[in-house]
Amino acid sequence: MADSKKWVVMATAQTPTNIAVIKYWGKRDETLILPVNDSISVTLDPSHLCTTTTVAVSPGFEQDRMWLNGKEISLSGGRFQSCLREIRSRACDVEDKEKGIKIEKKDWEKLHVHIASYNNFPTAAGLASSAAGLACLVFSLAKLMNLKENPSQLSAIARQGSGSACRSLFGGFVKWIMGKDENGSDSLAVQLVEEEHWNELxxxxxxxxxxxxxxxxxxxxxxxxxxxxxxxxxxxxxxxxxxxxxxxxxxxxxxxxxxxxxxxxxxxxxxxxxxxxxxxxxxxxxxxxxxxxxxxxxxxxxxxxxxxxxxxxxxxxxxxxxxxxxxxxxxxxxxxxxxxxxxxxxxxxxxxxxxxxxxxxxxxxxxxxxxxxxxxxxxxxxxxxxxxxxxxxxKPGRGPVLLSDESKALLNPESGLPK
Amino acid sequence: MADSKKWVVMATAQTPTNIAVIKYWGKRDETLILPVNDSISVTLDPSHLCTTTTVAVSPGFEQDRMWLNGKEISLSGGRFQSCLREIRSRACDVEDKEKGIKIEKKDWEKLHVHIASYNNFPTAAGLASSAAGLACLVFSLAKLMNLKENPSQLSAIARQGSGSACRSLFGGFVKWIMGKDENGSDSLAVQLVEEEHWNELxxxxxxxxxxxxxxxxxxxxxxxxxxxxxxxxxxxxxxxxxxxxxxxxxxxxxxxxxxxxxxxxxxxxxxxxxxxxxxxxxxxxxxxxxxxxxxxxxxxxxxxxxxxxxxxxxxxxxxxxxxxxxxxxxxxxxxxxxxxxxxxxxxxxxxxxxxxxxxxxxxxxxxxxxxxxxxxxxxxxxxxxxxxxxxxxxKPGRGPVLLSDESKALLNPESGLPK
Structure with a gap:
């Protein structure tokens, strides 16, 4: 790990919501969130409905913390913990030569994260905010921790946070394959067509x-x-x-x-x-x-x-x-x-x-x-x-993107606390 | 037949509505009204919800006519006609020695009927008025024409007027057996228990x-x-x-x-x-x-x-x-x-x-x-x-009854027209 100076490394991503056109209703495994049937969704344009999430890591953070729409919320829920555990276990070496920071694979287990998330639409309006939120959490943490997994593999992690979140890792039309394995490894999302395929809608x-x-x-x-x-x-x-x-x-x-x-x-x-x-x-x-x-x-x-x-x-x-x-x-x-x-x-x-x-x-x-x-x-x-x-x-929209413009970050790059 | 003097013979009956507790929804034969599944209903107390029907026959009647709640309605519908045809074909000799009237089996085909029906509840309120109405029509005509059929056999006729009407021919709890025969002869109602069986309800x-x-x-x-x-x-x-x-x-x-x-x-x-x-x-x-x-x-x-x-x-x-x-x-x-x-x-x-x-x-x-x-x-x-x-x-109530009190009749005993 880099020196003990309190550096902060951050990543900010934007992830869309999705609406199912073949519905997911019913789990065959409550803990792993494995569905009783396949489903298909259309991803909605993130310009109008999306979650933006900034994740940060720093040796100065004393615990994992999360803020949703500016208000701190508990991360103790089993679903958040499942996602965090799955991502940490896949984290890789990260080096920021400019800042002189190097985080090795083994360091991630010890480092705490701060997460700030913001929906550009009312959370309680029943517009799949948890799907976008969990997908964005997984996607931004995966970027921060340099995971090598492809979007489908990430979708299987997001699925454990909120079933329909797995479909928010792609744009266009997305299929969640229910899978067969007991461990849920094959219950993941794949893109059927890109958003441009049917852009009249x-x-x-x-x-x-x-x-x-x-x-x-x-x-x-x-x-x-x-x-x-x-x-x-x-x-x-x-x-x-x-x-x-x-x-x-x-x-x-x-x-x-x-x-x-x-x-x-x-x-x-x-x-x-x-x-x-x-x-x-x-x-x-x-x-x-x-x-x-x-x-x-x-x-x-x-x-x-x-x-x-x-x-x-x-x-x-x-x-x-x-x-x-x-x-x-x-x-x-x-x-x-x-x-x-x-x-x-x-x-x-x-x-x-x-x-x-x-x-x-x-x-x-x-x-x-x-x-x-x-x-x-x-x-x-x-x-x-x-x-x-x-x-x-x-309209139908694109999948998650990393926002490189630091002004879009929801956490302060010095303190790692909400701006 | 008796002499050509314009006598009128009448019968008045009261028939309850029923509400299904195992629902009838779907026909396998639209004309015969044969259901896709069995159903069970509870008969409702006719003191509160019932149809009263007077049927009359006279050599003076020129056509079949019907009045519902005082207003003349058309009898041309296939379902009315099915019921009338089925009942006429089973009619038997009727003799009223007091009035000196004798109607032989073969006469019924030539005699027209007048029917007056009255619901003691709003017809359009969705309270199974057609069930009570058709059941009452069949029951009163069967009495008038001296049918020998038992209530289950009559229920198979009422069924052809309105499916759920067959369940209004009994009190208490009633089962409509869907039957197997293509001609519908075994699709009829039977009483499960009398209304007194569960009188706490x-x-x-x-x-x-x-x-x-x-x-x-x-x-x-x-x-x-x-x-x-x-x-x-x-x-x-x-x-x-x-x-x-x-x-x-x-x-x-x-x-x-x-x-x-x-x-x-x-x-x-x-x-x-x-x-x-x-x-x-x-x-x-x-x-x-x-x-x-x-x-x-x-x-x-x-x-x-x-x-x-x-x-x-x-x-x-x-x-x-x-x-x-x-x-x-x-x-x-x-x-x-x-x-x-x-x-x-x-x-x-x-x-x-x-x-x-x-x-x-x-x-x-x-x-x-x-x-x-x-x-x-x-x-x-x-x-x-x-x-x-x-x-x-x-509360649960009784099945159809004949009202012998002529003052309850809805048709004038002289003219055979609504009172």
Whole structure:
């Protein structure tokens, strides 16, 4: 190790969230986080939804510490510890000749780390913050400690922190292979296609104003495995066939098949939740309304224009086949779910605001002037003001990246404490 | 036939509704109405929920006619016609010596019928009005035309009018055997136990204020059969085992098992609806809230006190293990779902009002004074005023009966037209 002078070595990375289009629901091993079926996700553009994490190491650090969105949190959880242990055991020599620092493989076990993580979206909004967070933790620590593992091998470590985190180590469309080994070594993520493969897609997330507290996905999926009589049938008989079809649809950019499979699989995941004892309800009346509108529109167009998918919460993730459809979708969403009159449109539609521009909407007056969509026959259509917190316009995005610009670091390079 | 003088012969019957505790969802034959699985129901006390039907025949009638709740409706539907045809083909000689009327078997094909039917509950409230209605039609016509068939044989005719109608031909707990024959002859209902067998049970129906139009059960189950990948697994693998357990629970009056099976099967039926493409939502946020309260209460008591079940709509049917529990249940329901301030308690809690008395509630002030149930820990608990239209307190009840008191008839004995 270098001299005892209190140097700090840091790495900062940015990692995307992902949303599953073939759902992961149910573990066959709770500790290793091994799933009962394969799953597929699309990575979301980190410009709009991502976690940034800075990890630092210094002989001056007295213990492992972590800050999430500026607030210190405990690292004592088994999942954090699993990730830290797995990464430390694979750490390699690191040399910074400029600073005159050399850390040898054997030193890593003794060195403590500081971790600062920041989500550019609300943590509690049910937008897979733990997936992005754990993936970013693993990716940034792997960079700091000079791991030789490839992204798939890193995904198997991230998986032990949060199952769906393994899918956040790649951009584009990602497959989590459930694997067979008891030790979980073959339960990892692989990239199906890069984000550029299907770059017409536009994604709009409707963040639903939820009143009720939700069942955590960890306890929810445990209860489903224990009590749902439909879950095993889904995992063993239905998902394997759907995986084949979904991979094909993605490779061929076959939006009709993609949308049909995405919607059906989201609904089936929520069906399994409902078949759990006691039943789990993640979707609420607002979620149901969004589904009904999308289904009606898709039917009236003769082929799917928009796919919907819902994770363990009421928020809708809507995938439009192209920008033009996305603009029409946003018009519809704003027609049915206008903001409260005291809401600024700029804080109601977030992310890629060019979709708002494409939709011809500049201010709240434009929202009020929106016409009822032609597929709605029972006029006057009911509007549901206030049921949506905000919309986020985004698209498929890239995988994790290292940020070399030190000004982006969340920890002070001298003290190793949050800036 | 008797002379051409325009005599009228009538019969009036009263038939209960029923609520399934093992659900019927999916037909293997649309025309004959043959189900994909067995089902079990409890018959509801006709004092609170029933259909009364008067059928009349006269050489003076020029066509078959029907009035529902005083309004003439068309009898041209295939299902009405199936029932009428099946009953006419089994009609026997009828002689009324007092009136000097004799109708021979062969005459029935030429005679037209008048039918008047009345539900003592809202037809559109999703309370199985078609089940009671078709069962009553078949039962009263069978009496009028002197059919020799037993109730199970009549149930196979009622089944062709509305599947679940076959279960309304008995009181107590009733099993609809799906049968094997292609012609449907063995798809019929049998009584499992009489209503007196388990007379501690109390049933409270929460009629939920629904805003959205629902998918009819006929088209809903067709779409489930065509698109749900879970339905066949449920029908073939899960329901047969549940039937055995449910029959045992009913025979042993084992409320814990009964409640567990009833709730799980209701949830699984709705899970299959959700797994349908496009998905079908019968339950809404109010339904979900009721389930959550019941589940929480049951857990806090250590064993189930109340079972819930939902048909093709948002209304909750809650089965309490005894009167004491029912009074506590009603207190809880009124605490969470108080009536609007302009609602009369007397029209908010219908049916057997002695439960209201047991609950110590005489007026709206008593409702306001209700304490938050002890199992609710996140105080102050949210209340949902206006989400419930009304509650109906009832219990398991008897099967169809003939009403010999002519003053109860809905048709004029001279004209054969509605009174």
């Amino acid at each position: 536009v994604i709009i997330i409707a963040v639903v104003s939820a009143r009720q507290k939700e069942t955590s996905s960890t306890s929810g999926m445990r209860e489903s495995v224990e009590t749902s009589l439909l879950l095993q049938h889904r995992a063993k008989e239905i998902v394997p066939k759907r995986m084949v079809k979904m991979e094909e649809a993605i490779k061929n950019r076959d939006f009709s098949s993609f949308a049909q499979l995405t919607c059906a699989d989201s609904n089936q995941f929520h069906a399994v939740c409902l078949d759990t004892s006691p039943p789990i309800f993640y979707m609420n009346d607002t979620s149901h309304r969004i589904i009904s509108y999308v289904e009606k529109w898709n039917r009236s167009e003769g082929s799917p224009q928009v796919a919907y998918t819902f994770d363990a919460g009421p928020n809708a993730v809507l995938i439009a086949r192209n920008r033009q459809v996305a603009a029409q979708l946003l018009q519809r969403l704003l027609f049915f779910f206008p903001p409260n009159s005291d809401t600024d449109l700029n804080s109601y539609v977030l992310g890629d605001k060019s979709i708002l521009h494409d939709a011809g909407i500049g201010d709240l007056k434009d929202v009020e002037a929106l016409q009822c969509p032609p597929e709605i026959t029972n006029v006057p259509a009911q509007k549901y003001t206030g049921e949506i917190n905000n919309f986020i316009c985004t | 109390v049933i409270i129906i929460a009629v939920v204020s629904a805003r959205q139009k629902e998918t009819s059960s006929t088209s809903g189950m067709r779409e489930s059969v065509e698109t749900s990948l879970l339905l066949q697994h449920r029908a073939k693998e899960i329901v047969p085992k549940r039937m055995v357990k449910m029959e045992e629970a009913i025979k042993n009056r084992d409320f814990s098992s009964f409640a567990q099976l009833t709730c799980a099967d209701s949830n699984q039926f709705h899970a299959v609806c959700l797994d349908t493409s496009p998905p079908i939502f019968y339950m809404n946020d109010t339904s979900h809230r009721i389930i959550s309260y019941v589940e929480k209460w049951n857990r806090s008591e250590g064993s189930p006190q109340v079972a819930y079940t939902f048909d093709a709509g948002p209304n909750a049917v809650l089965i309490a293990r005894n009167r004491q529990v029912a009074a506590q249940l009603l207190q809880r329901l009124l605490f969470f779902f108080p009536p609007n301030s302009d609602t009369d308690l007397n029209s908010y809690v219908l049916g057997d009002k002695s439960i209201l008395h047991d609950a110590g509630i005489g007026d709206l002030k008593d409702v306001e004074a209700l304490q938050c149930p002890p199992e609710i820990t996140n105080v102050p608990a949210q209340k949902y005023t206006g989400e419930i239209n009304n509650f109906i307190c009832t």
